Amino acid sequence: MASFAPISQSQSLFNKPRAGLILPSRSAAVSHLQSSGFVSRTASVQFRVPASKTFDKMPQRAVVVAATTAEKAQKRYPGEAKGFVEEMRFVAMKLHTREQAKEGEKEVKKPEEQAIPKWEPTVDGYLRFLVDSKLVYDTLEAIVESAPHSIYAEFKNTGLERSGNLAKDLEWFKEQGYTIPEPSSPGVTYAEYLKELADKDPQAFICHFYNIYFAHSAGGRMIGRKVAEKILNNKELEFYKWEGDLSQILQNVRDKLNKVAENWTREEKNHCLEETEKSFKHSGEILRLVLS
Numbered sequence: 039m040a041s042f043a044p045i046s047q048s049q050s051l052f053n054k055p056r057a058g059l060i061l062p063s064r065s066a067a068v069s070h071l072q073s074s075g076f077v078s079r080t081a082s083v084q085f086r087v088p089a090s091k092t093f094d095k096m097p098q099r100a101v102v103v104a105a106t107t108a109e110k111a112q113k114r115y116p117g118e119a120k121g122f123v124e125e126m127r128f129v130a131m132k133l134h135t136r137e138q139a140k141e142g143e144k145e146v147k148k149p150e151e152q153a154i155p156k157w158e159p160t161v162d163g164y165l166r167f168l169v170d171s172k173l174v175y176d177t178l179e180a181i182v183e184s185a186p187h188s189i190y191a192e193f194k195n196t197g198l199e200r201s202g203n204l205a206k207d208l209e210w211f212k213e214q215g216y217t218i219p220e221p222s223s224p225g226v227t228y229a230e231y232l233k234e235l236a237d238k239d240p241q242a243f244i245c246h247f248y249n250i251y252f253a254h255s256a257g258g259r260m261i262g263r264k265v266a267e268k269i270l271n272n273k274e275l276e277f278y279k280w281e282g283d284l285s286q287i288l289q290n291v292r293d294k295l296n297k298v299a300e301n302w303t304r305e306e307k308n309h310c311l312e313e314t315e316k317s318f319k320h321s322g323e324i325l326r327l328v329l330s
């Protein structure tokens with residue numbers, strides 16, 4: 039009898055070849071699984087057949103191991119079927135307010151949680167935001183560079199780095215006659231926290247890494263555009279420019295994050311997801327500086 043590799047540890051129901059199913063075709067197998075309640079009508083079903091055979095050529099009494107893919111996993115942890123980044127994204131999107139993003143679910147409580155068109159930013163406040171953001175990116179990028187945990191080394195020179203671009207922006211403000219402030223409490227506190235996590239808690243650190251860079255590439259860019267319209271005469275800062283194709287860069291980083299998380303236990307993954315709220319809290323405090 040052919041042997042079949044387990045499809046996934048979480049789908050123990052299907053881990054062992056189950057004898058006795060007479061399944062002459064793929065569609066018969068799917069119907070069987072649907073009518074027995076193993077999968078819903080909309081779930082996609084994958085079959086594992088020995089590499090040497092195709093399903094259709096298998097003997098009638100072949101043992102077929104089937105597993106639902108997307109749906110089974112989705113029921114356990116939203117996004118799980120697509121990879122861990124999707125799980126992180128799901129948690130993050132729920133922490134937005136409805137005014138910030140259409141998937142958001144949180145109530146607006148703080149000024150920076152309102153829709154950006156309602157903001158009344160000031161140049162001085164925006165400068166404080168850029169200075170504190172730079173401190174956070176400097177810290178993040180120095181940690182990744184020194185890689186106290188080997189997994190961080192994967193994330194060197196991804197193309198998402200913002201520290202150098204922010205340095206150019208601050209230089210530009212200086213040339214315009216503005217005084218560049220020292221970093222303030224929100225940035226200093228967040229940078230210290232990231233340093234603490236970097237050594238002792240790689241899962242939590244990776245959560246911040248993901249949220250900081252991906253938030254900036256999504257909502258961050260919208261913020262940059264709208265604030266520039268209101269107070270910078272549409273000047274596009276370097277902070278919002280990437281070398282090369284941003285969507286490709288983001289995809290490369292998603293792939294790496296997914297790969298790293300494949301080695302984590304479910305508990306470690308959950309620990310990472312639970313850190314999302316802290317990431318929002320710290321980034322929210324820095325964002326609020328725009329309105330200060």
Ligand code: HEM
Pocket residue numbers: 127130131134137138139140150151154248249250252253256257258260261317318321322325
């Ligand atoms: C004014 C504040 C914010 C606005 C307006 C905003 C808005 C958005 C929008 C429009 C998206 C894209 C949704 C989509 O894919 O359809 C997004 C994605 C995201 N935001 Fe925010 N956001 C804000 C703050 C934050 C903060 C503070 C964090 C966490 C630090 C964050 C983390 C994320 C993440 C991780 C994504 C997913 C990006 C991706 O799929 O590549 N956002 N945000």
